[in-house]
Amino acid sequence: DADVTQTPRNRITKTGKRIMLECSQTKGHDRMYWYRQDPGLGLRLIYYSFDVKDINKGEISDGYSVSRQAQAKFSLSLESAIPNQTALYFCATSAQTGHLPPTSDDEQYFGPGTRLTVT
Amino acid sequence: ILNVEQSPQSLHVQEGDSTNFTCSFPSSNFYALHWYRWETAKSPEALFVMTLNGDEKKKGRISATLNTKEGYSYLYIKGSQPEDSATYLCASGSARQLTFGSGTQLTVLP
Numbered sequence A: 001d002a003d004v005t006q007t008p009r010n011r012i013t014k015t016g017k018r019i020m021l022e023c024s025q026t027k028g029h030d031r032m033y034w035y036r037q038d039p040g041l042g043l044r045l046i047y048y049s050f051d052v053k054d055i056n057k058g059e060i061s062d063g064y065s066v067s068r069q070a071q072a073k074f075s076l077s078l079e080s081a082i083p084n085q086t087a088l089y090f091c092a093t094s095a096q097t098g099h100l101p102p103t104s105d106d107e108q109y110f111g112p113g114t115r116l117t118v119t
Numbered sequence B: 001i002l003n004v005e006q007s008p009q010s011l012h013v014q015e016g017d018s019t020n021f022t023c024s025f026p027s028s029n030f031y032a033l034h035w036y037r038w039e040t041a042k043s044p045e046a047l048f049v050m051t052l053n054g055d056e057k058k059k060g061r062i063s064a065t066l067n068t069k070e071g072y073s074y075l076y077i078k079g080s081q082p083e084d085s086a087t088y089l090c091a092s093g094s095a096r097q098l099t100f101g102s103g104t105q106l107t108v109l110p
Helices: none
Strands: A004-007 A010-013 A019-025 A031-037 A043-051 A054-057 A064-070 A073-078 A087-094 A108-110 A114-118 B005-007 B010-014 B019-024 B032-038 B045-050 B056-059 B062-067 B072-077 B086-093 B098-100 B104-109
Touching: A004 A087, A010 A019, A019 A031, A019 A087, A019 A114, A031 A064, A031 A073, A043 A064, A043 A073, A043 B098, A073 A087, A108 B045, B005 B086, B010 B019, B019 B086, B019 B104, B032 B072, B045 B056, B045 B062, B072 B086
Parallel strands: A010 A114, B010 B104
Antiparallel strands: A004 A019, A019 A073, A031 A043, A031 A087, A043 A054, A064 A073, A087 A108, A087 A114, B005 B019, B019 B072, B032 B045, B032 B086, B056 B062, B062 B072, B086 B098, B086 B104
16 A cells, blocks of 8 residues: 555646645654646645644645644645646655754655646 | 756657766755656655765666755766656755755656
């Protein structure tokens, strides 16, 4: 079974609808991230969380909100979807603690992605 | 937000050729440099996490070097194979988050 899962994998929704993307992980990592990917651009960070009580805005948080329901679950919501939120969304986790010097164990593990289309 | 740039944007090589691409990042306050391999219809997967100036890492036919003083990293692929076709992403990190480049899309022609 995959360590990082995302649901749904594909979603088409209409402008103005509320939609939630869910991410679950079995890696036991404290850190979780939501990214979006648009053609020609790299992965851009939307929100990140270091534990259930520590949630932070990323580069492009406007129009999005998140919820960290448990260590294993991190959900991304679009309160009122708009067409320019059409993108591929990835959830990721990391064992990084930030309290120690960086190590080769700080890699991020990505889910399979959710392709969202807003019409 | 860090400015992480990758070049070239895309690259076509013949099977058996060796190739390399570049990632440049701000050299001030360097923390870590990540390389990821992203195949079409799959998720990005980590190749290397590099932390020290002069680091060299190798995984099979793929290797990477790091120069934190001048702010660049090279990824090398020796004897490219069609299965190496993918987008290669680099990311420069802080203790809190990564900033990704836009990637180099490699196509290896049989």
